[in-house]
Amino acid sequence: MPIDTIEGVAKKLVLPVQNYALLAGRAIGNIFQRPHYFADLIVQADSIGIGSLPIVILTGFFTGGVLALQSASSLAQFGATAITGELVSLSMIKELGPVLTSLMVSGRNASGMASELGSMMVTEQIDAMRALGTDPLKKLVTPRLFATVIMLFFLTIISDTVGTMGGAFVSVFMLGQDGSQYFHTAYQVLRFPDILQGLVKPVVFGFIIASIGCFYGMNTRGGTQGVGRSTTQAVVVSSVLIIFVDFVISRFMIGVFGR
């Protein structure tokens, strides 16, 4: 029965992708259907956005700082330490700001969503919600999805800003560089495609974090052990997807804009 086995394996591989696509599609489509849960959106935005602020600020600041340290030591070999700000700013805004912020938020919120929704699944709270006439996708998934997309966008901007400041702090106070030169080069190097790239990525990454977190949560089976498994899978899959999609977006943007 080798053909049956291949068919079975293929179905097992394709079915979760189909279910994920359906969940994500319906979650987006729900914005055009009543009822809307604005209160839940605000609660989630507060939890995801404000709650993630400390880790995003810390990560951004030290990433900018270490970027300045590393690039300054490399640039010193060519006598080009004057463009430290340029390197920090470009790296933070195009790559490290969106990616590191997303990974941080993924670790904090994809796991949170998977475990919260997973717990609700195994204790039949999701079934109870449906039995009480509420669509769990509208009530639980859509607010999380949009709250993550919106808040990650702003968190990334904050991370970019704080990272650039971190680089400035290291450059000025540890490496003895000129502050105005740092900020001048950091600003002058930026072009529209760089900003666009840095702002498109968090929107896509936010979608990945929330949809993957909710997907694993809503498909949790097998009690508390299942909740743990869903949580781990949500973080791993969303993190890998973020890095993969980052590559795809970068390649696409470079192909279109040439930088």
Add this chain to the structure above:
Amino acid sequence: MSTLTQPSSTAAQEDPAQPVVVFDHVSIGFEGKQVLEDISLTVSTGDTRILLGPAGSGKSVLLKLANGLMRPDSGTITVFGEEINNMPEEELFKLRGRIGMVFQEGALFDSLTVRDNVAYRLMEQKVPEAEVTRRVTEALRFVELEQTLDKYPSQLSGGMRRRVAIARAVVNRPDLLLYDSPTGGLDPITSTTIIELVMKQRDVYRTSSLLVTHRLQDAFTLATHTFDRAQNHMVPIPDGGLDSKTNFLVLHDGHIVFDGSTHDLVHSDDPFLKEYLS
């Protein structure tokens, strides 16, 4: 115990001859394993059908099928005269407005207070705040838990949580109640309190219901007792009588092995039933 306001006029009450739930040759399986096979049953208006069976025989699955929470692989399920097999989820939400369900462990929303749990359906239906408060208080008075309004489920005992779940199920005065092991995991005294509430709903409001249990004692209490409104307590039916509206279904290995009255059940010669009831 307090009583709830009488339900408003519904389709089921307008046509008492129409069965509330009909399963017609229903089968469902998961991952290659058949859980329910060729199930046919009927719940008539005002009937209380007690679903007995060993653990893992598919009782809870049957209840979820009746509420449209799961879809059968084959056969048809009709609820209030509407076939729900292929009914879109949006329409099912409306239909479920007439169905109350008590889940195995209560399934209360642990992030909401007792008040918000009980009021959940009413708040979703945008019922005015004053009306919500009145009906929630009424439902909680029915289960004698008015004092728990602002508590969270984690602050309640297992029995209290189950009573709140009953209050949540009856708050919108449903035409059909589905009880999934409402006394499972509870001590005998608390179980009796829960069964008394089920009986009260049956005898005072004549709500049709499908009750899953593996506790024979609870099932036979329901069959042999009636709720006395004057005493506000359940009492045995005189002369060893049986409640004519309460009858049994027994599931075994995904099949219905018995469908009939209490009298027929206890006098059955079926070896499995004899062993199960002994």
